[in-house]
Amino acid sequence: METESEPYVRLASLRQLHQVMADMNTARSLADTLQTVADGVVTALGYELACVNLVRPDGDLVVAAFAGNPAAEALITGRVGSRDSWERRLSMGETWGDLIFIPHTEGWILDDDDVPQWYTDGPAPRFEDEWHPSDRLFAPMYTPAAPGSGGACGELIGVLSVDRPRNGRRPGAWGREALQMYAFQAAIAISNARLRANMQRALVRLEREQQALRASEESFRQAFEYAPSGMAIAEMGGDQHGRILRTNDALCRLLGRPASAMRRYSFSDLVHPEDIGTLLRTSAEGGRAELRLARRDGTYLWVSLRNSVVADAADGPRFLLTHVEDIEDRKRRELQLAHRASHDSLTGLPNSAELRSRLSARLCRRPQSTHPAAVDAMDSGYAHTAFDADADDHGFDYRPGGAESAESFDGYDHHVHTAAPEDDRDDGAKGLAVLFCDLDGFKSINDRFGHNAGDAVLIEVARRLSRQVRDGDTVARLGGDEFVILADGLGRADAADLAVRLRNEIIQPIRAEGRAVRVGASFGIGWAHCGMTADEVLKSADERMYVEKRSRPKQHRRAG
Numbered sequence: 001m002e003t004e005s006e007p008y009v010r011l012a013s014l015r016q017l018h019q020v021m022a023d024m025n026t027a028r029s030l031a032d033t034l035q036t037v038a039d040g041v042v043t044a045l046g047y048e049l050a051c052v053n054l055v056r057p058d059g060d061l062v063v064a065a066f067a068g069n070p071a072a073e074a075l076i077t078g079r080v081g082s083r084d085s086w087e088r089r090l091s092m093g094e095t096w097g098d099l100i101f102i103p104h105t106e107g108w109i110l111d112d113d114d115v116p117q118w119y120t121d122g123p124a125p126r127f128e129d130e131w132h133p134s135d136r137l138f139a140p141m142y143t144p145a146a147p148g149s150g151g152a153c154g155e156l157i158g159v160l161s162v163d164r165p166r167n168g169r170r171p172g173a174w175g176r177e178a179l180q181m182y183a184f185q186a187a188i189a190i191s192n193a194r195l196r197a198n199m200q201r202a203l204v205r206l207e208r209e210q211q212a213l214r215a216s217e218e219s220f221r222q223a224f225e226y227a228p229s230g231m232a233i234a235e236m237g238g239d240q241h242g243r244i245l246r247t248n249d250a251l252c253r254l255l256g257r258p259a260s261a262m263r264r265y266s267f268s269d270l271v272h273p274e275d276i277g278t279l280l281r282t283s284a285e286g287g288r289a290e291l292r293l294a295r296r297d298g299t300y301l302w303v304s305l306r307n308s309v310v311a312d313a314a315d316g317p318r319f320l321l322t323h324v325e326d327i328e329d330r331k332r333r334e335l336q337l338a339h340r341a342s343h344d345s346l347t348g349l350p351n352s353a354e355l356r357s358r359l360s361a362r363l364c365r366r367p368q369s370t371h372p373a374a375v376d377a378m379d380s381g382y383a384h385t386a387f388d389a390d391a392d393d394h395g396f397d398y399r400p401g402g403a404e405s406a407e408s409f410d411g412y413d414h415h416v417h418t419a420a421p422e423d424d425r426d427d428g429a430k431g432l433a434v435l436f437c438d439l440d441g442f443k444s445i446n447d448r449f450g451h452n453a454g455d456a457v458l459i460e461v462a463r464r465l466s467r468q469v470r471d472g473d474t475v476a477r478l479g480g481d482e483f484v485i486l487a488d489g490l491g492r493a494d495a496a497d498l499a500v501r502l503r504n505e506i507i508q509p510i511r512a513e514g515r516a517v518r519v520g521a522s523f524g525i526g527w528a529h530c531g532m533t534a535d536e537v538l539k540s541a542d543e544r545m546y547v548e549k550r551s552r553p554k555q556h557r558r559a560g
Helices: 006-026 030-044 070-076 083-090 104-110 173-225 249-255 273-285 328-342 352-361 372-379 442-449 451-468 492-506 534-551
Strands: 047-055 061-067 094-096 099-102 136-142 156-165 230-235 244-247 287-294 300-311 318-326 431-440 474-479 482-490 510-512 515-517 520-528
Touching (some): 006 173, 030 061, 030 156, 030 173, 061 156, 083 099, 083 136, 099 104, 099 173, 136 173, 156 173, 230 249, 273 287, 273 300, 300 328, 328 352, 352 474, 352 482, 431 451, 431 492, 442 451, 442 515, 451 474, 451 482, 451 492, 451 510, 482 492, 492 520, 520 534
Antiparallel strands (some): 047 156, 094 099, 099 136, 136 156, 230 244, 230 318, 300 318, 431 520, 474 482, 510 515
């Protein structure tokens, strides 16, 4: 019940409230403001405990300040309650204006939620308005309403939790109004403190940025000039796109060119012709590429080139900051590893996998055409196709039986079809000949003189085969004493002449382990044409080789 002395108490409380509000608005930091808000509830509003739950950027509420009980303060300060739990609390109980009161008869369902809370001991209430230890009273704090909003609340910034009025009674009308007014002023003080904190952080950040800006030119100059790897600045866009404006000493040493000379070039002037497309893509988009740059002595150096697009804040001139790193040794190792993977370690010739790769690259699947002559030609097992020397790379002339008419197969406009010459006449047709070579008498050399002698024979045979073919032809070691030659643009007579020439070259004496030895050679000639697989082509040549080997007298297969 209210007493007759209440007006005097109200006046004293107003004086205390005025002082607390003045303290809230003069606190030096956000943390001080929050603690002043909590302390003011205890000193000015007559509650034994007060807690400030502040909304975090993620929406949850953290216990940011506590007053009235050091033990409880140590227990819950800094703990977090989820926004969902708080929304539940603020939507239940009794509404006293802007306040939320949850009596002990309802509050028991909140005991297990994740909102940090404390428990106070005390006897059960003896009369209707006596405070129960499990009663809960919350004062939500909102940002000030925007002008023209009609007085609607702003955004929730926190919740004041209070407990245990000193007079042991639930607050009356004046006590509720005082707490509600206090929460309103506390929200203003907290908002202002946040604004001041943000402004202070912005000022500190601006000062640091200004200091960094004053030091950036010197820092950049030192980092640029003394970088251990090459650095350059080039123009971006306009007629002078890519022109080098500035280089460091490391790049000048790397390319063997003085800085004054480098400013006369763009990177497109220095890049290897085969890498110009890679450079243009990297320059336009930024990013990283591996390419070759020309040195002053005319040689090329493999480098890793990384571009960064630099634009000023006012959308002014843009530049390319280019980092150039020497990767010549790594590239050399990569090329060596790639060569080892695709070449025979003994003879240095392409190995079986590389042979099949090169052969497969020349073949395509059987073209689908509705042209009757085309279907008949492919079904016959040979492609009766002659290539016009004047035809470009995007098509071919199809002449069944030597006719002058032409028809293109759809879907292969960028593929020059591989065809086999006719069996029964020499009409000048050329094709991709596949010569399968098997050495005769090689096993006896291994057995009599050892594997070192056999290896020497294989190395010399590989050298002789490579010496007798044209540039662009392929000599590969299939395995053991078997070799394969791919020779494009040959007629049947040309292929037979090549096989004779290669056999005559192989049968010449070979020096191995200090003695002269001889081996013979059997050749089978197959023809590659589209519609076959690489294995089918090699099998065909292999079978013809065995036919040729069996047809020759044993004494003619090798020269002992």
